[in-house]
Amino acid sequence: MPSKKKPKTKKNQRRRARPGRLRRLARWLILLVLLVGAGGVLILDFIVREKFSGAKWSLPSHVYSRPLELYEGLNLSRDQLLWELSKLGYRQVDSVNGPGQFWLQGQRLNIRSRVFEFWDGEQPEQNIQLRFDSRGIRSIRDGAGKALALARLEPLLIGGIYPEHLEDREPVLLEDLPPYLIDSLLAVEDRNFYHHRGVSLRGIARALLGNLRQGKMSQGGSTITQQLVKNFYLTRERTLVRKGLEAVMAVLLELHYSKAEILETYINEIYLGQAGKRAIHGFGMASRHYFRQPLRELDVHQVALLTGLLKGASYYDPRRHPERALARRDLVIDQLASLKMLDGDSARRAKGRGLDISSKPGTSMNLFPGYLDLTQRQLRRDYPEKALRSEGLRVFTSFDPQLQRRVQATLAKQLTELERQWRLENNSLQAAAVVVRVGTGEVVALAGSRKGGVAGFNRALDARRSVGSTIKPAVYLTALGRGFTLSSLVDDSSFSLALADGSHWQPKNFDRLEHGQVPAYEALARSYNQATARLAAQLGVAAVAKTVRELGYDGDLPQVPALALGGVSMSPLDVASLYHTIASDGYYSPLSAIESVYTSDNQPLKRYPRQSEARFEPGVMHLLQYAMQAVVREGTGKGAYATIGPEVALAGKTGTSNDQRDSWFAGFGGNYLAVVWVGRDDNGMMPLTGSTGALKVWAQIMARIGVSSLNFVQPENVEYHWVETRTGLLSGADCEGARKLPFIKGSEPVDFARCSERDRGGNIADWLRGVLGW
Amino acid sequence: MNSGEVRGGRWYQCMGVGSSLVLAALLTACAPMYQGAPAPIHSPSPVSAPPAGSYPEPATDAVSEEEQAPTYAIAPVESSSGSAGKAVDSLLEAAWGHYRQDDFDRAIAVAERAQRLDPRAAEVYLVLASAYLGQGKDQLAGQFARRGISYSAAGSALRRRLQAVMAQLSP
Numbered sequence: 001m002p003s004k005k006k007p008k009t010k011k012n013q014r015r016r017a018r019p020g021r022l023r024r025l026a027r028w029l030i031l032l033v034l035l036v037g038a039g040g041v042l043i044l045d046f047i048v049r050e051k052f053s054g055a056k057w058s059l060p061s062h063v064y065s066r067p068l069e070l071y072e073g074l075n076l077s078r079d080q081l082l083w084e085l086s087k088l089g090y091r092q093v094d095s096v097n098g099p100g101q102f103w104l105q106g107q108r109l110n111i112r113s114r115v116f117e118f119w120d121g122e123q124p125e126q127n128i129q130l131r132f133d134s135r136g137i138r139s140i141r142d143g144a145g146k147a148l149a150l151a152r153l154e155p156l157l158i159g160g161i162y163p164e165h166l167e168d169r170e171p172v173l174l175e176d177l178p179p180y181l182i183d184s185l186l187a188v189e190d191r192n193f194y195h196h197r198g199v200s201l202r203g204i205a206r207a208l209l210g211n212l213r214q215g216k217m218s219q220g221g222s223t224i225t226q227q228l229v230k231n232f233y234l235t236r237e238r239t240l241v242r243k244g245l246e247a248v249m250a251v252l253l254e255l256h257y258s259k260a261e262i263l264e265t266y267i268n269e270i271y272l273g274q275a276g277k278r279a280i281h282g283f284g285m286a287s288r289h290y291f292r293q294p295l296r297e298l299d300v301h302q303v304a305l306l307t308g309l310l311k312g313a314s315y316y317d318p319r320r321h322p323e324r325a326l327a328r329r330d331l332v333i334d335q336l337a338s339l340k341m342l343d344g345d346s347a348r349r350a351k352g353r354g355l356d357i358s359s360k361p362g363t364s365m366n367l368f369p370g371y372l373d374l375t376q377r378q379l380r381r382d383y384p385e386k387a388l389r390s391e392g393l394r395v396f397t398s399f400d401p402q403l404q405r406r407v408q409a410t411l412a413k414q415l416t417e418l419e420r421q422w423r424l425e426n427n428s429l430q431a432a433a434v435v436v437r438v439g440t441g442e443v444v445a446l447a448g449s450r451k452g453g454v455a456g457f458n459r460a461l462d463a464r465r466s467v468g469s470t471i472k473p474a475v476y477l478t479a480l481g482r483g484f485t486l487s488s489l490v491d492d493s494s495f496s497l498a499l500a501d502g503s504h505w506q507p508k509n510f511d512r513l514e515h516g517q518v519p520a521y522e523a524l525a526r527s528y529n530q531a532t533a534r535l536a537a538q539l540g541v542a543a544v545a546k547t548v549r550e551l552g553y554d555g556d557l558p559q560v561p562a563l564a565l566g567g568v569s570m571s572p573l574d575v576a577s578l579y580h581t582i583a584s585d586g587y588y589s590p591l592s593a594i595e596s597v598y599t600s601d602n603q604p605l606k607r608y609p610r611q612s613e614a615r616f617e618p619g620v621m622h623l624l625q626y627a628m629q630a631v632v633r634e635g636t637g638k639g640a641y642a643t644i645g646p647e648v649a650l651a652g653k654t655g656t657s658n659d660q661r662d663s664w665f666a667g668f669g670g671n672y673l674a675v676v677w678v679g680r681d682d683n684g685m686m687p688l689t690g691s692t693g694a695l696k697v698w699a700q701i702m703a704r705i706g707v708s709s710l711n712f713v714q715p716e717n718v719e720y721h722w723v724e725t726r727t728g729l730l731s732g733a734d735c736e737g738a739r740k741l742p743f744i745k746g747s748e749p750v751d752f753a754r755c756s757e758r759d760r761g762g763n764i765a766d767w768l769r770g771v772l773g774w
Numbered sequence: 775m776n777s778g779e780v781r782g783g784r785w786y787q788c789m790g791v792g793s794s795l796v797l798a799a800l801l802t803a804c805a806p807m808y809q810g811a812p813a814p815i816h817s818p819s820p821v822s823a824p825p826a827g828s829y830p831e832p833a834t835d836a837v838s839e840e841e842q843a844p845t846y847a848i849a850p851v852e853s854s855s856g857s858a859g860k861a862v863d864s865l866l867e868a869a870w871g872h873y874r875q876d877d878f879d880r881a882i883a884v885a886e887r888a889q890r891l892d893p894r895a896a897e898v899y900l901v902l903a904s905a906y907l908g909q910g911k912d913q914l915a916g917q918f919a920r921r922g923i924s925y926s927a928a929g930s931a932l933r934r935r936l937q938a939v940m941a942q943l944s945p
Contacts, residue, residue, distance in 0.1 A: 069861070069887070069890075069891070071857070071858055071860065071861035071891075072857070072860065072861075073856070073857025073858065074857065074858070075857075118883075119879075119880075119883045120872075120880045120883035120884045120887070121880060149860045149861050149863065149864030150860075150861040150864050150865065437890065437893075438893060439889065439893020439894065440886075440889055440890055440893055442890070584893070585924065587921055607879070607883065609882055609886070609914075610886055610889070611914070611917065612917050612918060612921050613917055614917065614920050614921065614924075618924045622850075626848055629848045630848060633846060633848060646846050647846070649846075649848070649851075670856075708856065709851075711851065711853065711894055712848075712849075712850050712851055713850060713851060713852070713853040713894070714850035715924065716928055720849075720850075740847070740849075742850075
């Protein structure tokens with residue numbers, strides 16, 4: 001039969017052409033999709049490489065304390081050292097066999113210190129054997145029993161400057177990992193890690209099967225590479241598009257980078273907990289947070305705990321859900337054993353251990369905000385904010401956590417006590433304290449508030465309050481530098497000074513009394529306003545202001561007579577700067593918190609070497625220190641010896657502003673200088689003076705931090721002579737009112753007092769020699 | 775008794791009295807003028823209480839302001855490095871070791887550790903001054919040399935070495 005062909009009409013022609021166009025269209029569409037897909041892959045490829053090859057994270061800057069130096073005779077008790085060891089994450093063991101461990105028996109303490117890279121060289125691990133007595137360290141030896149002159153522990157992490165996203169991490173290298181970490185990671189998260197190319201079909205299948213059996217989505221099937229992509233590049237949303245992107249990027253990552261690089265990045269990226277507002281990322285920081293130990297020191301049970309957190313850091317948080325955490329940890333240990341990565345005995349021992357976490361997180365955010373504030377301000381002079389928050393700088397300071405604890409505790413306790421004694425409203429008083437190491441200018445402790453650990457207004461740095469009589473040493477220093485002596489008589493009678501604006505200034509003594517002609521040292525010791533103001537007027541305001549500047553103050557100084565009595569506002573840190581120059585025998589050193597800065601990979605970046613500038617002649621400073629000791633021995637500061645033993649020589653000065661709105665004491669011994677301010681934030685009046693307020697707090701602080709006696713060495717150009725204080729003339733020791741005072745050689749009085757033996761013809765031999773010309 | 779005997783007797787009596795007086799005067803003259811005893815410290819008048827204000831008096835167990843200071847004289851002491859002597863010596867030895875190898879940064883870092891333990895040890899400043907001089911930082915070298923001189927004993931070898939550093943500084 002003939003085939004039935006359709007007639008060749010236009011319609012039929014169009015019908016035959018349609019499949020061809022569709023095919024072409026499909027081809028074009030496929031091509032377009034491929035092009036778009038390829039373009040997308042190229043973009044993803046760029047994203048993967050750009051972030052992975054550059055600085056992977058914004059790393060916070062971490063701030064460290066001073067390293068604790070141990071030597072025979074150090075006034076440090078066994079318990080104080082144990083406290084520091086616990087903060088450093090050292091573990092007590094029955095037998096020391098590795099770094100970060102100690103053994104304790106009574107007053108005997110053996111430590112194995114950790115290796116640490118200091119500016120002056122690497123400090124290797126060291127066995128340190130210590131014996132204590134009531135005064136502190138009685139002996140210190142190495143592991144072989146040989147006497148050690150000095151041993152040093154690594155510094156303590158005290159806080160950080162965090163990126164805006166508040167992620168905290170301590171990057172670690174693969175070679176720094178403890179045993180079993182990689183094994184446990186792979187056992188729990190990705191057994192096929194070394195065999196897949198980013199995505200594991202076997203893993204996906206296994207997860208699907210597992211989910212079907214359990215009837216829920218409990219397993220993800222993602223490889224470690226996929227998890228890294230999710231955390232490092234993408235969000236946590238569970239969508240098909242995100243999963244698709246994740247898979248593509250995982251493959252791309254594996255194309256460009258080695259398994260080791262991917263694993264190391266994962267170990268440092270993954271989220272493992274929360275410390276307040278800060279997110280703990282990476283095993284390095286997690287080890288500090290949960291155990292206070294460096295990662296490389298962890299045992300298998302600790303490693304298993306951390307690995308177990310990968311499934312849900314909040315859900316398995318060992319502090320909030322210890323049983324869940326323990327069960328999860330044991331599961332990880334079982335998996336290790338089942339995969340023959342851990343032998344049976346080791347697994348049993350590991351499961352028999354407790355959680356072993358530290359009682360408090362090792363990464364609490366900025367427990368010492370006042371001091372960290374000072375550190376940050378000093379850092380910002382040299383580094384931009386962005387660098388501080390992203391480059392992972394390691395900042396080493398002179399902060400002493402032992403002293404800080406005591407300062408903070410004393411402030412809190414003493415203010416409460418003052419409020420009770422004076423029947424003041426609870427918490428109506430505030431305070432600030434600064435402690436500086438004498439001779440070096442290192443700020444070792446700083447409290448900006450009566451309550452420790454609270455960030456906020458930092459009174460130590462920012463409370464600019466009228467300093468009252470704490471400025472008076474500058475007046476007497478000016479006088480001593482211009483030929484006055486400690487026995488020079490100054491007039492403490494009332495007087496009136498005409499001011500430039502036509503008004504009159506009539507300073508009054510605190511007791512409203514006049515004391516006549518008094519020796520200069522006594523006018524300072526008893527803080528006589530009239531004598532000091534008159535003296536300052538004689539010297540000139542400009543001269544006194546110059547002295548204040550040379551002592552170390554560079555802020556505003558009103559050029560008015562009232563400057564001599566404290567008519568200037570300063571912060572406690574400013575006052576500390578002035579007094580440190582006095583305590584350091586006239587050598588000015590800018591006060592500093594920072595010792596050195598390292599990069600995130602421990603390369604030295606910058607040191608902050610000490611400076612020392614001779615601003616005042618040491619002999620003159622010796623005289624001033626004498627007078628300031630008189631303040632504490634017999635003047636307005638004598639209440640200090642109700643707390644501190646009388647054998648400890650101290651120097652200082654009280655300060656009380658007008659209307660008693662501010663109570664100050666600034667003083668020093670041989671090792672520490674401290675400035676304490678007490679007042680009200682609303683600048684209200686108080687019943688406290690420098691003597692009844694700040695001095696009491698200061699004395700308690702100094703007693704608790706172990707202030708040593710002032711090293712009051714006589715300079716070569718200073719001689720001591722007996723003088724009759726009433727007249728300022730030379731005398732004998734037996735004259736009434738006689739006192740042995742220091743003088744710059746040649747400045748001592750030449751005339752003798754009537755009471756002296758010479759005047760009574762006492763020294764006949766001298767007289768005879770005078771007559772006979774011998 | 776004749777007048778001669780009386781006259782002679784009176785002469786001897788006068789001689790005896792005069793000699794005794796001279797002897798007594800000489801003995802007194804030879805007594806030290808300055809006893810060297812500790813200064814008698816004034817019993818200071820109590821520091822006045824602050825003016826009465828609107829605040830109530832402190833509670834009865836408040837600490838009185840009128841504590842008597844013990845009578846300790848304010849007197850200079852011999853310089854000492856205290857309990858940290860051996861530690862300071864060990865650090866200085868290490869610092870010199872770095873200095874001799876021209877590792878001035880390390881020498882300074884170690885010397886600063888020693889300064890922390892004993893800020894009055896003159897040798898600390900000798901190391902610092904020498905190291906800064908080695909780095910060409912004359913101003914810092916001078917600052918520390920001056921400080922070391924003030925803490926060193928007159929005529930001592932340390933002082934001479936510090937002065938030698940000063941002499942090398944550019945004018």
